[in-house]
Amino acid sequence: MCAGLGKGALTLLAKFLDKHPQVEFIRYQWIDYAGILRARVVPASSALKLVSTGSPLCGGPICITATNVIRMMENRSHVGVDSIYPDFSSLRECHYAPGHASVMCFISEEDIGFERDPRTLLTSVMASAPRVQFRIGFEVEFRCLTPEGKDLDDTLYSWWTTTGLRNRCAPIIDDVVRILQREKIEVLHYCSESGLGMFEIATGPLSPLESIDAWVYTREAVKSLFWEHGIIATMYPSPVEVHTGIGAHFHISMTSDLEVDENAFLAGMLGQLGGLCALAMPLEDSYKRITDRKSEAGCWIGWGTENRDFPIRKVNKGRWEIRCCDATANMYLVVAAFINAGLGGLRTGKQLVWQDFNGNPIALDEQTRRELGITQRMPTDLSESLRELEKWDGGAMSKCLRTFCEMKKQEIRDLRELSDEKRIRNMIRHF
Numbered sequence: 001m002c003a004g005l006g007k008g009a010l011t012l013l014a015k016f017l018d019k020h021p022q023v024e025f026i027r028y029q030w031i032d033y034a035g036i037l038r039a040r041v042v043p044a045s046s047a048l049k050l051v052s053t054g055s056p057l058c059g060g061p062i063c064i065t066a067t068n069v070i071r072m073m074e075n076r077s078h079v080g081v082d083s084i085y086p087d088f089s090s091l092r093e094c095h096y097a098p099g100h101a102s103v104m105c106f107i108s109e110e111d112i113g114f115e116r117d118p119r120t121l122l123t124s125v126m127a128s129a130p131r132v133q134f135r136i137g138f139e140v141e142f143r144c145l146t147p148e149g150k151d152l153d154d155t156l157y158s159w160w161t162t163t164g165l166r167n168r169c170a171p172i173i174d175d176v177v178r179i180l181q182r183e184k185i186e187v188l189h190y191c192s193e194s195g196l197g198m199f200e201i202a203t204g205p206l207s208p209l210e211s212i213d214a215w216v217y218t219r220e221a222v223k224s225l226f227w228e229h230g231i232i233a234t235m236y237p238s239p240v241e242v243h244t245g246i247g248a249h250f251h252i253s254m255t256s257d258l259e260v261d262e263n264a265f266l267a268g269m270l271g272q273l274g275g276l277c278a279l280a281m282p283l284e285d286s287y288k289r290i291t292d293r294k295s296e297a298g299c300w301i302g303w304g305t306e307n308r309d310f311p312i313r314k315v316n317k318g319r320w321e322i323r324c325c326d327a328t329a330n331m332y333l334v335v336a337a338f339i340n341a342g343l344g345g346l347r348t349g350k351q352l353v354w355q356d357f358n359g360n361p362i363a364l365d366e367q368t369r370r371e372l373g374i375t376q377r378m379p380t381d382l383s384e385s386l387r388e389l390e391k392w393d394g395g396a397m398s399k400c401l402r403t404f405c406e407m408k409k410q411e412i413r414d415l416r417e418l419s420d421e422k423r424i425r426n427m428i429r430h431f
Helices: 009-019 044-052 118-127 170-182 208-228 262-271 273-280 284-289 331-348 366-371 382-390 395-416 420-430
Strands: 025-031 037-043 057-059 082-086 100-109 132-145 187-192 198-203 232-234 250-256 303-305 312-316 319-322
Touching: 009 044, 025 044, 025 082, 025 118, 037 044, 037 057, 037 208, 100 118, 100 208, 118 208, 118 331, 118 395, 132 208, 132 331, 170 187, 170 198, 170 208, 198 208, 208 232, 208 331, 232 420, 250 331, 262 273, 262 312, 262 319, 262 331, 273 331, 273 382, 273 395, 284 382, 331 395, 382 395
Parallel strands: 025 100, 303 312
Antiparallel strands: 025 037, 057 082, 082 100, 132 198, 132 232, 132 250, 187 198, 250 319, 312 319
């Protein structure tokens, strides 16, 4: 586990509160297996007492395994305690919520400890290859809607244009960027995107844990500031009837002081991609982004240099963009799993049978695709992805992956009990 849980936690918190006397409340935050950011708000004085005694915040046994409609898994008991441990190295002032700060947390379940905790798993995967370093950067896409979930009347379909910035949304994005910069989160650019009232903010690379913590903060800043103006800024992958996909693409950069076979790492990710999609696109509507000729998540498992018609785009040496991901995912699990799969490819020297291709695979005949190693389609729904994920051992992530699959199968049943209208209304607010 990271800094902020040990002896230095009290010092970190006390120094932060001395520097930010306006902070009265601390949001203990974590993302569960349903991809929902959960929080319990603790007065600063109570947080100091907890930390001074080395005590976690305690709750019922559903911190990470409740389904999207807040039901316990069928095989889980209501008896027991989950312990919430703040990582004060992630502590930030919530400029979008005056008087509040937020801290990301590790979750220990009473029966198995931290074995299924997403942040712990990511930390463990990184520790398994200490001489290989990774940096992660995100593209934060969102679509602006009325509180009723309808399109705003002053926005246009406008990809990378100044026209797309002449509306009520652009000044709010300026405020978001100012907040991110105050918290030392690097913003590379923002722009209008291809959907109606759709925008993207690209953030700079950080270590995996730091980057995802920053992604969570960015997401909350976007959603909170827009809500103050009576606008839902949703990152749900398909929030309205006319589909324009909203992704949460991320970039993986890999470096090492060793000779590292980057093709084997890429092959490791591609070899498990069908199952990884269950983590990265974990809801039924996620699979509307599996499309031909729309530069969303792609239809075929493969890759290409600067090719956005595949789920993985190679940017340059040792750097890839993962396009088959959206913001309904638990990003700690996603990044841990992709890196874990890639490291598996490195350890076994997996051969990269998929060839670099610079066109759209849908335009190829079957024989040509086979010659290029493009033989498997992307999953077309969550159930198919889950079946693929169940085939993967996952090493240190195996217990987590089994639980995730069980929870998602139940969640599929739970969500089908809701009307489409109610389901979408809830989802665009959560995500």
